[in-house]
Amino acid sequence: MAKITYVSSAGCERIVEVPTGTNVMDGALRNDIEGIIGDCAGGCTCSTCHVYVEESWVARLAPPIDIETSMLELAAAPLRPTSRLACQIVVRDDLDGLVVHIPSTQR
Amino acid sequence: MRIEGTRGSVVIVGAGHAGGTVAMELRAAGHGAPVTIVGDEPHVPYQRPPLSKAFLKGGLPEEKLELRPRAWYATHDVDLRLGEPVYAIDRAARRLRLCGGETLAYDHLVLATGVRPARLAVPGANLEGVHHLRGIADARRLATDLGGAGRLVVVGAGFTGLEVAASAATLGCAVTLVARGHKVLSRVASAPVATFLRARHEAAGVAFRFGADVAAFLGDGDRVAGVRLGDGEVLACDRVLVAVGAEANDDLARRAGLACADGGIVVDGSGRTSDPAIFAIGDVSVRPLPYLGGRLVRLESVHNALEQARIAAAVIAETPPPRLEPPWFWSDQYDLKLQTVGLVAEADDLVLRGDPEIGRFAVFHLAGDRLRAVEAINAPLDFAIGKQMVAKDAPISRDALADPSVNIRAVATAH
Numbered sequence: 001m002a003k004i005t006y007v008s009s010a011g012c013e014r015i016v017e018v019p020t021g022t023n024v025m026d027g028a029l030r031n032d033i034e035g036i037i038g039d040c041a042g043g044c045t046c047s048t049c050h051v052y053v054e055e056s057w058v059a060r061l062a063p064p065i066d067i068e069t070s071m072l073e074l075a076a077a078p079l080r081p082t083s084r085l086a087c088q089i090v091v092r093d094d095l096d097g098l099v100v101h102i103p104s105t106q107r
Numbered sequence: 108m109r110i111e112g113t114r115g116s117v118v119i120v121g122a123g124h125a126g127g128t129v130a131m132e133l134r135a136a137g138h139g140a141p142v143t144i145v146g147d148e149p150h151v152p153y154q155r156p157p158l159s160k161a162f163l164k165g166g167l168p169e170e171k172l173e174l175r176p177r178a179w180y181a182t183h184d185v186d187l188r189l190g191e192p193v194y195a196i197d198r199a200a201r202r203l204r205l206c207g208g209e210t211l212a213y214d215h216l217v218l219a220t221g222v223r224p225a226r227l228a229v230p231g232a233n234l235e236g237v238h239h240l241r242g243i244a245d246a247r248r249l250a251t252d253l254g255g256a257g258r259l260v261v262v263g264a265g266f267t268g269l270e271v272a273a274s275a276a277t278l279g280c281a282v283t284l285v286a287r288g289h290k291v292l293s294r295v296a297s298a299p300v301a302t303f304l305r306a307r308h309e310a311a312g313v314a315f316r317f318g319a320d321v322a323a324f325l326g327d328g329d330r331v332a333g334v335r336l337g338d339g340e341v342l343a344c345d346r347v348l349v350a351v352g353a354e355a356n357d358d359l360a361r362r363a364g365l366a367c368a369d370g371g372i373v374v375d376g377s378g379r380t381s382d383p384a385i386f387a388i389g390d391v392s393v394r395p396l397p398y399l400g401g402r403l404v405r406l407e408s409v410h411n412a413l414e415q416a417r418i419a420a421a422v423i424a425e426t427p428p429p430r431l432e433p434p435w436f437w438s439d440q441y442d443l444k445l446q447t448v449g450l451v452a453e454a455d456d457l458v459l460r461g462d463p464e465i466g467r468f469a470v471f472h473l474a475g476d477r478l479r480a481v482e483a484i485n486a487p488l489d490f491a492i493g494k495q496m497v498a499k500d501a502p503i504s505r506d507a508l509a510d511p512s513v514n515i516r517a518v519a520t521a522h
Binding site: 022026029030032034039040041043044045046047066067070071073074107 | 135154156157171174175176179182409410413429430435437439444446487488490491492494495
């Protein structure tokens with residue numbers, strides 16, 4: 001279990017507990033957090049669960065694999081070095097405190 | 108608080124990907140009138156794609172399939188009527204009659220009734236151990252039956268058949284796949300993709316019988332023990348999956364006199380049927396597709412379900428329509444991810460990039476100077492860039508596309 005903070009594009013924060021082994025997209029969808037869509041539900045084929053990871057956390061995550069980097073090309077909001085797909089960030093206990101920022105658009 | 112009969116009330120028939128998404132989109136758009144989802148399965152709206160893959164292989168709890176947790180519906184005041192088959196639509200009175208006798212009033216009715224697996228009309232089709240796959244209950248039965256390995260015959264080489272074959276082979280089953288056509292995915296995939304997928308399945312131990320018809324399922328008592336093919340060959344087995352396509356659940360619409368054709372409910376670009384108070388979306392609908400210049404087509408895919416759900420919700424909630432995309436699709440088999448955009452049949456020329464030998468390639472399909480479809484296997488960048496190119500529908504350089512030294516990003520900007 002890890003507490004994850006989702007920050008909306010308007011700056012509103014929500015902190016929710018997300019079970020280990022699920023992912024950051026699941027955490028948003030199961031907790032009614034707006035702005036993360038997940039059309040392909042983790043199939044890594046739609047790029048509608050784009051998030052910006054808080055700078056200080058970027059290096060602590062497993063780096064993106066090829067398919068994630070490729071699918072980010074389809075993200076609707078501008079890409080930043082901190083861009084990730086939430087479905088590809090698998091939750092571990094040591095991600096407790098992770099902060100992700102939700103872009104203003106996914107489609 | 109809900110007020111019965113409030114203007115703009117929506118009743119959705121079908122609790123699948125399409126039906127669930129309409130409810131979510133309506134609430135996200137601020138539509139405040141009553142919304143009810145009626146489903147014949149006992150489950151809240153869930154994703155079907157994992158049923159033939161992760162769910163079948165085990166380790167994926169049922170809650171992980173849910174589009175939203177059950178609590179979401181209460182929080183957002185969406186009424187769930189699950190396990191309730193629908194009896195009829197009274198269009199004149201704008202009421203839906205459930206099999207239980209109750210009636211529900213609607214201002215807008217959304218039919219998202221999906222499809223059912225086609226059945227083979229051969230002797231033995233009702234034997235125990237002859238499976239079809241559509242819903243969670245089917246997947247649970249099949250998963251239980253696949254435990255302990257043994258021999259599985261899959262009838263049909265479409266996506267469901269191939270995905271189940273891959274899952275079962277991974278679980279240790281001896282799999283034989285029987286197909287009427289002469290290659291896998293014969294209706295949708297190009298020859299390079301079909302050839303590659305067949306070889307990958309064969310490497311995993313799957314045996315194929317192409318150009319073969321099933322003459323009968325043979326029983327040992329009540330339980331299936333073999334499949335007899337048209338040429339007389341008998342494949343001994345312990346269980347069978349019949350995955351020979353699907354038929355639209357359009358009976359309710361037909362009985363209500365709604366226009367149906369091409370195996371589904373005909374709708375216009377806003378998802379409306381021949382009755383403007385009734386929409387049809389997802390697998391059951393036959394829609395004019397912008398990608399096809401407005402030609403009518405019935406598509407079975409997550410993309411189609413979501414897109415039409417968003418279109419209908421925007422019309423009902425009077426919000427701007429969603430941006431439409433060319434059809435896209437994905438499939439997972441073994442360590443392969445197939446991602447496709449567009450329809451291969453729309454093109455007459457193909458360019459291969461990458462190398463099937465190393466299991467990483469994409470087939471680009473052109474009609475004249477337009478890119479119309481891409482099939483990518485473990486080549487997500489080709490899919491991603493290709494999807495943008497297909498959507499853009501601008502002239503492209505075939506020479507650049509065919510030149511492996513030109514990066515796909517550069518192809519997208521070359522003329």
